[in-house]
Amino acid sequence: MRGEQTPRLREALEDDIVAGRLRPGQRLDEVSLAERFGVSRTPIREALIQLSASGLVDIRPRRGAHVTLLGPRELVESFELMAEIEASCARLAAARMSAADRAAIAAAHAECREAVAAGDDAAYYPANAVFHAAIYAATGNRVLGAEALRLQRALQPYRRLQLKVPRRMDASFAEHEAILEALFAGDGATAAERLRAHVLVQGERFMSLLAALEEA
Amino acid sequence: MRGEQTPRLREALEDDIVAGRLRPGQRLDEVSLAERFGVSRTPIREALIQLSASGLVDIRPRRGAHVTLLGPRELVESFELMAEIEASCARLAAARMSAADRAAIAAAHAECREAVAAGDDAAYYPANAVFHAAIYAATGNRVLGAEALRLQRALQPYRRLQLKVPRRMDASFAEHEAILEALFAGDGATAAERLRAHVLVQGERFMSLLAALEEA
DNA sequence: AGCAAAAAATCTGTATACATGAAGATTGAC
DNA sequence: GTCAATCTTCATGTATACAGATTTTTTGCT
Known part of the structure; x- marks a missing residue:
């Protein structure tokens, strides 16, 4: 063939x-x-x-x-790496993003808002991924962007579980809003810090869920 | 077999x-x-x-x-990614490193000092790699450490050229000293900033060298 | 009946075979 | 003499074959 x-x-x-x-x-x-x-x-x-x-x-x-079945330790470490990389993306994006990048991020954010308004978990899930990916792209660094995407996909199977946590979607969207605000204000340090926390909390929430599941 | x-x-x-x-x-x-x-x-x-x-x-x-033959753009982007990851390592290492980690970093730094004193480029080269690797290990995050090592190796073929720049070894060692000082003082933010600059300058110097080579 | 040991079955890792597409050489034309 | 086109050669991509190891099943013993 x-x-x-x-x-x-x-x-x-x-x-x-x-x-x-x-x-x-x-x-x-x-x-x-x-x-x-x-x-x-x-x-x-x-x-x-x-x-x-x-x-x-x-x-x-x-x-x-x-x-791949990540153990608790590898999972925590992977989310930490993801948080660090995304924080870097935020800092660089704040300094460099073009008008098109900004528009793409805003569009992805709007998609998320619609999913939240509709209470549609299934729709929020991919919209969230696109929002993050838009930030990676806005750094203008393709190597960094590709690395961020690779990690995003590797962790995707685990995020799936965690989105079932009640009210997580609303909290996530509120965090996005704060990130976007800092990003569009050109405040890279704040955007980085907020994005780092946003990713880390996902990892932590997932660990709590995992612990709860193992009790049962 | x-x-x-x-x-x-x-x-x-x-x-x-x-x-x-x-x-x-x-x-x-x-x-x-x-x-x-x-x-x-x-x-x-x-x-x-x-x-x-x-x-x-x-x-x-x-x-x-x-x-792999990285083009100018990919090279700049790769060094930037490396700089971001190493900065993260420094910040985390400053907060978490054990006594053993600290000793390993100090030992690697001493190796570098000897190479500089002897004016031995060939010896400085691996000692430098060990110094950086010791910082990765000190984060306690193996996933992050593995990622940093992977990148270090991918960029190694390019660093080789750049070490031929005159007086680069001395400058590099001086930067190491400043990084180590912040690291041992527990000042993660400063250590991160210095390490980021240390890596970025390598990328920039390399690009200058590349430009000079292409003239000829 | 439960456990252990041996045998059978299965799957991985490596070797080999074959076909298609690409690179290079040769030949012909201008 | 140079350029282009075709043909030849060769390397990659996929399929198949085979050997060794692992896992499972079966059988025998306690």
Whole structure:
């Protein structure tokens, strides 16, 4: 066949993981996946290796590939890294964003507002991701932006759970508003601090949820 | 054979790239590499994919693998990302480092001092890397630390050139001293700012060098 | 009936084979 | 002599084959 299998497979698997159709910890059998996608094991294997590198899949020698299941410690550390990177994005975006960047952020924020007004969790979820991504893009630094996006996707499966926390959506939107205010005022330091806290609180709330779940 | 080839190959190739034996832009022919290491193309291919994910190798469809050659823009952006991450490390390390972490940083700094005293570029180079790595480790955040190390290695091939700038070693060491002072005083904000500047200046100096080279 | 040990089945890791697309060489024309 | 087009060669991408290891199942013993 023509040389287009591996990227397609990687994207398909990535979508499955990020969207939650494949859950953290689940085994990824090469033969089954090969049959499912109608290809041989080779491109499946290559796609899994790539996903392993971006953190979505965990491959251990002779034990196969599994959807990454972060332990409590790694989860806290990952959210902290995310918070630091997003804070950097905010600081740089405040200093550099173009009019188009500003418009994109405002548009994403409006999307979030609509979801909140409608009380629609399912709609807030992607709108939130777009809002954050718009800030990454506004830094003008594509390497930094790509890194932020990679982390965002790696943590997506875990955020899913946490959004079920009551009233989280409203609190999240209020935080967005404060971030946006500082950002548009050109106050990078404040925007960075608020965005850092916004991300960190997600990690903390998730940990609380995790602790509660483990009690049961 | 036993399942130990791919990791070994990845490390060998990574060493070759980071140490400069394989230069940015150089082609990585799968068949030649397979012959050189006495294995088939399969594990070579898997190692290359992994290196591609960590940024050391660039694979383009039907065009083969090459040692990553960052363009001017990507280089500036990568150094900026590195600067942001290292600044975060400094801030967190100042707040959290243990006595052992402090000792490790001090030891690495002493190594750097010896290299400077001896005027030994070749020795300063790895000692500098260890000094920075000690700060990453002192954050207590392994995910963050791993990310910082990954970037450090990806940029290593470019730093090599830049260390040839006259008197850069002395300036670098002086900056280390200022960073260490703030760090040991528990002043995370100052340590972060100094480390950020320390990394950024490397990127800028490199760009000047690059511009000078392109003139010739 | 429960547990342990051995055998069978299965899956991973590596090697090899083959086809398609790309790069280079050679030949022909201007 | 130079440029272009075609053909040849070669490398990548995918498929398939095979060996070793791991896991599961089955069987025998307590």
